Amino acid sequence: MVPVMQWEAKRLGWLSEDEFYKDLSLAQSIPGPIAFTTAVMVGKRVAGFLGALLAGLAIVVPPFFAIVTVANLIKPFAGNIYVRGFLKGCYAAVIGLVFNVLYGLLKRQRWDIFRFGIISAGVVLLIFNSSLLIVVFLGVVGILYLKGEKMRCS
Secondary structure: OHHHHHHHHHHOOOOOHHHHHHHHHHHHOOOOOHHHHHHHHHHHHHHHHHHHHHHHHHHHHHHHHHHHHHHHHHHHHOOOHHHHHHHHHHHHHHHHHHHHHHHHHHHOOOOOHHHHHHHHHHHHHHHHOHHHHHHHHHHHHHHHHHHHHHHHHO
C-alpha cells in the first residue's frame, strides 16, 4: 500500500517525493502498521487533523472488507494448484514493492563511514541476537540522532 500512496500523493501534487519519504521515515518510528501510520502522517500534512483521521479510516476500512470477501471466495478453491500459484505470485509482488520503497529510502540517505558503520553493527547484532531488538534500535537511532545534532550545531 505504501508504494501506491507514494504514487498517488505525487500524482495528485499533494506533496513532493522528499516530503513523502520524510513522512514515511517518521511513520516507521511509530509503533503500528506502516501503511496506517504513513497514511495518517501524509493525511495530516495535506489536510490537518481531519485529513489524518480520514486517511486512517480510508487505509483500514476498504482492505478489511476486501480481505473478508476474497477469503470467502477463495476458501472453496484453497487446494487448487492455480490458486496457490496465484497467491505465491502475489507474495512475490508484495516483496518487490516493499524493496522498491526500501531502495528509495536508502538512496536518499546521506551516507558516510560513521553512519554506515553504526547501521552495519546494528544489523550484525540483530542477526546474531534478535532479542536485543529494542536496545539495538534505540542505540542506533540515538547515536545517529546525536551525530546529526552535533553536525547542525557546528
